[in-house]
Amino acid sequence: MRTALRTAVVGTVTAAAFLTCTAAGATPAGPGVTTRIIGQTTVGGTDYTLREITIPPGQSTGWHYHDGPVYAFVKQGTLSHFNSACGSDGVYRTGTTIRETFGPDHVHIGRNLGDTPLVLEALYVLPHGSPFSEDAPNPGCPYQ
Template identity: 70%
Template sequence: MRVRIPLRAATAGAIVVGAVLAGPAAAHATPPGPGVTARLLAQKTVGDTDYTLREITIPPGQATGWHYHDGPLYGVVKSGTLSHFASTCVSDGVYPKGSVIREPAGPGNVHLGRNLGDTPVVLEVLYVLPHGSPFSEDAPNPGCPFE
């Protein structure tokens, strides 16, 4: 026995099945801007902690993308000026060359670094992370009008 299903019913059914399989819509993380790079300078594991020194470069007009870290970070601005924004969409610091920056750990500390200047921002950053943790955890834009 052959069952005929009208095209409109078949299309609607396929959309519903696709939505169910896909699950609820998720907020998407914001990727770093074009040209944002990281270079490994040194790495050492002591006990359950990874200590990693990286050089981060953010070209003019670009940003890191919204993220947080599983452990604290300590950095020095080697060139340019870093504009730092909290998840409240308000600047929580402007760091010119020679400045020291500290970022606390955890998902309650979502932030974004932006280069609003005309020269590359170069940072040397020490990551102090639980062994095996990623350098950062992506986070969606918290509703700020910029990335």
């Protein structure tokens, strides 16, 4: 899938030139969460960005949602994904993929409950100029 993500960006958008929240707010990403842009381009009114996201053990993305779909490949570790009803909506191990639903009615958090760093490669398909994520308050879950 990693190759497919890169191929999709390169092939579909001609150049390829991941749970941290970029908006200020209630539930920032945990300490040590890092991101790096692998490639990005804009076609029409859509921004395509491929990012690598690293989440240390015990940390999270903070509660957030996206303005468009996000497709991710778990390069290393295990992603535990939770929805705003405080329920697990998936556990994704190395080599698996995830498609995150989008919009303010799809608030979620990604957590690294393992003992090794979690590394994701995430393709964001967003309306031009949108942030990677929109911060959201904790919906009342016992974890951040």
